[in-house]
Amino acid sequence: KSITRTVAASAFGDLPQIQLSSRHPDKLHNILKNSIPEDRLLPPVPLDVTKPSTLSPAFSGADVVISLVGVLTGTPKSFEEIQFKGAENVARATKDVGAKLIHFSAIGANSQSHIMYAKTKGLAETSVLRICPDATIIRPSLVFGPEDDFFNRFSRLSKFLPFLPVFGGGTSRFQPVYVDDLARIVEIIVRNDPDVRKLVAGKIIEAGGPEAPLHKLTMAHSADSKTDAGVDTHEMPAPPTVTTAKVEPDRPFSIFTSREKWFIVSVVAFAGLFSPLTSNIYFPAIPTISRAFNKSTELINLTVTMYIVMQGLAPMVWGPVSDIRGRRPIFLACLFILSLTCVGLALVPVSAYWLLMLLRCIQAAGSASTIALGAGVIGDISTPKERGGFFGMFTIGPMIGPAIGPVLGGALSQHLGWRSIFWFICIASSACLVVLVLFLPETLRSLVGDGSVRPSFIHRPIIPVIKSRGESCYESIPKAKTPRNPFLLLVNVDIIILLTLTAIVCAVYYGFTATVSTLYVTAYPFLSQTEIGLCFLAIGGGMVIGSTCNGKLLDWEYRRFAKKATKAKSASEKTQLNEVLAKQTIAENFPIEQISSSPGSASDGPSYF
Secondary structure, eight states: OHHHHHHHTOOSSSOOOBOOOSSSOHHHHHHHTTTSOTTTBOOOOOOOTTOGGGHHHHHTTOSEEEEOOOOSSOOHHHHIIIIIIIHHHHHHHHHHHTOEEEEEOOTTOOTTOSSHHHHHHHHHHHHHHHHOTTOEEEEEOSEESTTOSSHHHHHHHTTTOSSOOOSGGGOOBOOOEEHHHHHHHHHHHHSOOHHHHHHHTTOEEEEEOSOOOBHHHHHHHHHHSEETTEEOGGGSOOSOEEEEESOOOOOOSOSSOHHHHHHHHHHHHHHHTHHHHHHHTTGGGHHHHHHHHTOOHHHHHHHHHHHHHHHHHTHHHHHHHHHHHOHHHHHHHHHHHHHHHHHHHHHOOTTOHHHHHHHHHHHHHHHTTHHHHHHHHHHHHOOHHHHHHHHHHHTHHHHHHHHHHHHHHHHHHHHHOTHHHHHHHHHHHHHHHHHHHHHOOOOOHHHHTTTTSOOOGGGSOSSOSOSOOOSOOGGGSOOSOOOSOGGGGGGOHHHHHHHHHHHHHHHHHHHHHHHHHHHHHHHOTTOOHHHHHHTTHHHHHHHHHHHHHHHHHHHHHHHHHHHHHHHHHHHHTTTTOOHHHHHHHHHHSOOGGGTTTSHHHHHHOOOOO
16 A cells, blocks of 8 residues: 555656556555545456466556565465465566566565575565566565554554563564655656666665664564554654665575584584494403303393393484474483493492393483484584585494494403493593583574574583574574474384384394304403404494495485486476476475486496485
């Protein structure tokens, strides 16, 4: 309404005539016809942006088309059909009739966003400028005025509520723009002024007021500055500051720099070391512990079995908890449990075999989840195309455990006694706990988004990796809820197959490592415990080298196939989706099931997925 009134009242150039078009334009037309001269307000023409055939007749003879296409709520399909494809249809029809296009977008439009509103707005901007290179895109900030549904709503609430809600602690900043000032911007653009046209053609205009108050201050203003009709607009911020810019690059998936990501991966790899280390460091000392407790080797091996069982079950508890409460506090809790149980194991009396068994189970519950938590951290901060390299680095920690664990265990048991093994793990895990307390930031995207949202005190490191996070981007926080029952995964046949294959590999691995020390003591009685530990270096070294190489190989294979799949998709759907959408679709829904059956996999070499 404000744009229509302002443009109609323009005193520049020829008297403009305005036509209202929407699915149901009659209601707004009847409201405006009493305040706009009849010769300036043409009869309304209905149209539907999702039906291209209705657009060209409605735009026929127009010099300027002002597109206000948008919805605030709806399904992902409705957002795509209206805000993205609908905007594309309007741009094509505008180009067909030879008119200039002014397209209204929104602050925060981003084709990479997880929020469909912002994502489709960003995709629409790209398509509009591709179809109409001289179009002008306006990104209005929060708009206020006599009839806005934001400040007026809170103003009405303040009449009977003793408080007003603020979100995110009220620390977000708004830069509200007055509706008549926004309409004035449109009126200036539609003038037939070559200087103005040169300034705005093909540009994105971000329209916001000169002030950027905190959210809690705008709420206080809504409560204090109210009239019977709602917000008193004379007391709101002054006219807007308008900036023009080329299309902005998409916001990165994470604000962490590459160096910071590698640091975080290194820290969690250090923590991930303790899951296999705690298991493997025990192996060379099994004969010694068997003699100390006066139990058979089979009974001592049973403590290994129980450790492995808990090693499999614990991540199914800690993992979902970390998806809700955060990675950092669960990391700290696991390492704290590990340190305490190691103290108990170092002091366990040799007459209490049951206590040895119990403490080994609790020890596994604390140490085993560090690998799952580390994988979650990598998923939080990295995109699929870089994730393989990070996992290669991360798995070095868990792979070093089987390599150096038996060596350390054998040396400690031989020279300091078997109890020194647990004192060593206690000291090492406590040191890791201190490192995590000092340096590890929270990465869970439902809490910190892309890393820019400031979390609570318990989720913040004492020595932050990032000195300044800038403005908080709450749009980067995913809205999808995290499933809380991991056992539901077991109803998926594909996952059952993968788990079965992995279980076979793990069973063979532990069947070998758990029996080596006992077999070698019998077969090679001249070997010391340290020398038996050295025998584990071969398998551990192979795992370290293999995990590093496979990480790089996975990254290369992902990029190769993603590039091929993107070209195929954009070529087959070029009438519906542009290359930007094709890349976005591949990134979000990578067709991993096609890897083994694709022609590239068969001809170019083996598949590694």
